[in-house]
Amino acid sequence: MAEATSIVTLKGINKTFHRGKEPITVLESLDLDVPTGSFEALMGPSGSGKSTLLNIIAGLDRPTSGEVKVAGANLAAMSDSQLAKWRSQNIGFVFQSFNLIPVLTAAQNVELPLLLTSLSGSERTKRVQTALRVVGLEDRMHHYPRQLSGGQEQRVAIARAIVNDPKIIVADEPTGDLDRKSADDVLTLLDKLNKELGKTIFMVTHDPNAAEKASVQRKLDKGALQ
């Protein structure tokens, strides 16, 4: 029953890295269900496996064992190129350090994921304008990242994350590099995307204030959800 309404279903996830010959278990027998349309925050100490879990959900990394089903797709069965295509259609990324391309304008950064689609130039422009309007930066579309504040850069990154209308947005410490005011603006924006546009948001954060914005808060410690 839970699977029918879950956008993310993880079962028996194990993830082990090797440092030389020594195995390091980061995630152990982890199960997780994320309901469609929820806004979840994942907290935990450094090294607890938060980012690894986020990467597995986003299709950037594969578990050592276990089943990963996200947005209806069994990620374990997909090749790297299939995963890349799947990510472009289903996942919106928000990174801690924004990760905008410095040689492209705000609009061009937002347009990047659309270059992988068959949309025409005018359709892409419309979508870019809409995404920038949603994040309140339509008037900054021709600015380069260096001409924007940190908060504005993150909002452009969020516009890039939603321009392809993904099913789920994964955010890795989205307020980690921002001052309080900019962080609040970004969190308010994520909340709006969740409540008004129905986007599922899975956010990794150290910040308790950020976590409070989420409807579900989870804690990960030593590779297991508490």
Added chain:
Amino acid sequence: MNIATYARRNLFRRKGRTILTILAVAVAVLIFGAIRTAVAMWNAGADEAAVDRLATRHKVSITMQLPKRYIDDVRKVPGIKAATWAVWFGGKDPKERTPFFAAFAADHNTWFDVLDEMSVPPDQLAKWKATPNGTILGDVLAKTLEVKVGDRLTINSDIYPGDWEFEVSGIYTPLRKTADRNSLVFHWDYLNNDPRNEFGKEQIGWVMSQISNASESASLSKAIDKIFDERDDQTVTMSERAFQLSFLGAFSAILTAFDLVSLVILLIMTMILANTIAMSVRERTHEYGVLRAIGFPPSYILGFILVEAVLIALVGGLVGIALTTLLINFGMGPFIEQNMAGLFPYFKTPPWVLMVALVAAGVLGGIAAIVPAIRASRHKVIDSLRRLD
């Protein structure tokens, strides 16, 4: 925006480095162009040799002479339209206005009929034929020796002793750009009858024949040589191109060195490009991770890097071509044609050399980027995202 926008914008991300790399490629193309021009111009005479002419010389060496009566035997061979002969004289200017020029004693009745790439006004040709000590020389040599038609000219030889006095009967101009404008020709009889030529009486250096059908070149060469097989002085007959290349053969070591230097220049250019691309790719590893994360497949990363490298190389190549054209065709070229006409009657970079240089730059740009591009495209996304340098 399209995919190429990103690759293009990356070009000038590090302006100083890109400009220096472009200049390095341009200089490499310039040096490559200059060397290839020198080699091409060196070979140009042979490359543009008439296909309907055969040269017959002594089988042992060009320095050995043939009996003059051989010319009659050659002329009787079916398929031979005309034949003439000459002896190498080796010209030197007593006033040393030029260190050396080609001078021949030739058959005045037939020389300009067979060597028809040189144009002599009919009245000057007639005058030459009627003047036993008459000479005709190239327009560049005439300018160098400061003579005009009707002047008297004294030259020396590195073979025959003393002063040799001539009357300038005519000045020839070339009908094809690679023809030597720096040579002099006079009557063979004048040399043959002079007592200073007592060891070369009734001897000729080589026979130059014009044939009716160029496709019969090989069979006619064999037919000519067969006539003299049983005689004391055997011959070897070859195409004019092969004849000219046999002279150039002495310089083959220099030409081989030029070829090697050309390759080294291209190798250096590739290494400079590879270094620039490797640095850029390393700096952008994190960024490529971001692109991969948002869905760009590895082939796009490979494409971005290769396109950027090829663009840098092509821009450098175009700058190099502009420099080569400017410096060689409008600078060095005219100077060399004026001052080294004996070696290089014509010195301009052929368009194919420029094209080869540009294509080589583009291809080598791609080759230089292939390893860093493949490595970047195969990097695991999460490893790339962790790299912050």
